[in-house]
Amino acid sequence: MGRRCKSGRTVLVIAIVFASLPLMGQTPPQPTPPQQTTPQVFQPPPPAPDDKFDWIQLTSGEWLKGELIALYEDKLEFDSDELDTLTLDWEDIRQVRTGRAMEVRFEKKAPIIGRLIMDGNTVQVVADTTQQFTRAELVAITPGSRREISYWSGNATIGFNVRKGNSDELETNTVVGLRRRTTSTRIILDYIGNYNITDEVTTTDNQRANSSVDWFVTARFFVRPVLAEYLRDPFQNFASRWTLGAALGYQLVDTPRVSWDVNAGPAYQLTKFESVESGESDEERTGALWAGTKYTNELTKDIDYTLDYRFLIVKPEAGRYTHHFITSLSIDSVGPLDFDISAIWDRVQRPRPDESGIVPKQNDYRLIVGLGFDF
Numbered sequence: 077m078g079r080r081c082k083s084g085r086t087v088l089v090i091a092i093v094f095a096s097l098p099l100m101g102q103t104p105p106q107p108t109p110p111q112q113t114t115p116q117v118f119q120p121p122p123p124a125p126d127d128k129f130d131w132i133q134l135t136s137g138e139w140l141k142g143e144l145i146a147l148y149e150d151k152l153e154f155d156s157d158e159l160d161t162l163t164l165d166w167e168d169i170r171q172v173r174t175g176r177a178m179e180v181r182f183e184k185k186a187p188i189i190g191r192l193i194m195d196g197n198t199v200q201v202v203a204d205t206t207q208q209f210t211r212a213e214l215v216a217i218t219p220g221s222r223r224e225i226s227y228w229s230g231n232a233t234i235g236f237n238v239r240k241g242n243s244d245e246l247e248t249n250t251v252v253g254l255r256r257r258t259t260s261t262r263i264i265l266d267y268i269g270n271y272n273i274t275d276e277v278t279t280t281d282n283q284r285a286n287s288s289v290d291w292f293v294t295a296r297f298f299v300r301p302v303l304a305e306y307l308r309d310p311f312q313n314f315a316s317r318w319t320l321g322a323a324l325g326y327q328l329v330d331t332p333r334v335s336w337d338v339n340a341g342p343a344y345q346l347t348k349f350e351s352v353e354s355g356e357s358d359e360e361r362t363g364a365l366w367a368g369t370k371y372t373n374e375l376t377k378d379i380d381y382t383l384d385y386r387f388l389i390v391k392p393e394a395g396r397y398t399h400h401f402i403t404s405l406s407i408d409s410v411g412p413l414d415f416d417i418s419a420i421w422d423r424v425q426r427p428r429p430d431e432s433g434i435v436p437k438q439n440d441y442r443l444i445v446g447l448g449f450d451f
Contacts, residue, residue, distance in 0.1 A: 130154075133171035134164075144174055144192075145226070147217035148257050150332040165332040171195050177203070177220035181259035182213040183295050189220040215295045216259040230254040231406075233416040235446025247272040247280070249444040251404075251418060262290040262298075268402075268420070270442060282309045282440075284400065288323075296327040300339055303366065312436050313428050315348045315358075319388065321366045333374040340367040347394050351431040360394040378408040397425035406448060416448040 130144040132154055140162075145153035150166040172194040180201050181187045190203030197211045219226070232252045239245040248271050256263035265287050272280035288303040300323040307317040321343025329336040343364040352358045368386030375381050387399035404418035420442040427436040 129175050131171070131173040131175075132164075132169055135168050135170050137170075144172070144178070144217065144219070146219075146257065147214075149330060149335055152217075167332060169194075179218045179220045179259050180214070181216045182209050183215055185213075187259045192217065215292075216257075218257070218259050227256050227258060228254060229257070229451065231414075231448055231450045233414075233418070233444065233446045233448035235444050244276070245272070245274045249442075249446060251416070251444060251446075251448075260292050262292070264288045264290070270444075280311070282311070282442075283307070284309075290325065296330060298325045298327070298337075298339075300325055300341065303341075303343070309422075309440075310350045312422070312424060312440065313350045313430055315350045317345065317347045319343050319345045319364065319366070321364065323366060323368075334372070336369070336371045338367075338369045340365070342366070343388065345388065345390055345394060349428050349430075353429055353431060353433060356428075360391075362391045362394045364394075365389040380406045382406070392426055393428075395424045395426050395428070397423075399423050409447070412449050414448040414450070416444075416446055418442075418444040420444065 129141050131139060131141055132144065132152070133139050140154060140156050140159070142154055142156040145155055145161070147166060152164045152166055152169055154162045154164060156162055172192055174192045176191070177189050178192045179187050179189050180192055188201045188207060190201040193200040193202060194211065199209045199211055199214055201207045230253055233250070235249040237245065237247040250267070250269040252267045254265040266285065268284045270280050270282040272278070285306045286304070288300050290298045290300050292298045303321050303323055305319040307314055321341055323339040323341030325337055325339030327335070327337045343366040345362050345364045347360045349358045366386070366388055371383040373381045381404070383403045385399065385401045387397065389397055399422070401421040402418055404416060407415045409415045422440040423438055424436070425438065427438060429435045
């Protein structure tokens with residue numbers, strides 16, 4: 077009986093071993109991990125017809141809500157509720173959705189008004205119908221309905237020097253620039269004034285004002301149907317000098333950081349001299365050739381460089397050749413204030429002698445250092 081019992085247990089153990097052989101070497105079952113949910117990418121709500129907000133998405137994926145002010149020369153101005161007014165490079169913008177009607181200009185096409193939807197390289201203008209374009213065709217954006225003041229921007233620099241003591245001196249320098257921009261036009265107004273009085277004697281009294289109107293036929297080619305300049309500088313023997321003309325222009329470089337244009341055309345000039353030698357006329361009228369160029373470069377985020385050069389070729393009695401050259405650096409300082417440095421060079425090839433026979437010097441140089449602000 078004992079032997080049978082032992083034999084039975086031996087057979088049971090052998091059976092269990094052989095039954096478990098197919099399971100040996102297998103990995104024990106692992107617990108099923110919880111399923112990962114993909115985070116949803118934020119998308120702004122579709123702009124409704126009465127939505128007062130505009131949306132832009134940066135290439136980093138960030139979205140901003142606010143008001144799109146304008147796109148001009150590859151710079152997008154955007155008023156964010158939290159970050160105030162921003163100036164962004166167009167290449168850093170991935171998407172645009174406006175809740176308002178915008179005036180959008182494309183190459184070789186008349187401006188179109190409608191809500192703007194841009195995603196990547198596709199641009200849609202939604203009005204009664206939807207029109208689609210490529211991003212490369214887009215030239216400029218401005219709000220479809222806006223107040224006149226919103227078309228304008230400008231900058232001003234003011235410098236002065238006051239001295240009291242052995243000699244009394246008061247010197248002031250003013251540089252002001254105004255711009256009006258739409259999708260297809262540009263108005264430029266510039267003024268430079270320098271005044272110095274030392275020991276009650278005026279030693280500097282120079283004022284120059286320039287204005288022009290540009291109409292962009294294409295993204296780069298523009299017509300300047302009107303240009304005008306006024307100059308007063310008694311020390312150059314100019315009681316007043318008026319120049320009126322027209323020009324054709326071309327944008328040689330137009331990138332988010334660098335802008336460079338040239339222009340040239342015919343002009344007419346009327347000069348009244350402060351004084352002349354006996355028997356000479358105190359007034360000259362002459363046809364002229366006008367040419368100029370303007371170059372701007374955003375050297376860094378905080379430093380801007382500008383070069384502006386223009387010249388006139390006139391008859392010898394009016395000076396033969398005159399030019400105005402200004403180069404400047406604007407450095408962001410504290411808050412809205414900039415530290416501005418400008419160097420100016422004015423030249424008259426053949427100055428007219430005054431009533432005493434004294435010939436003014438051909439060249440005048442000025443260095444203006446002051447505080448500036450943009451508006």
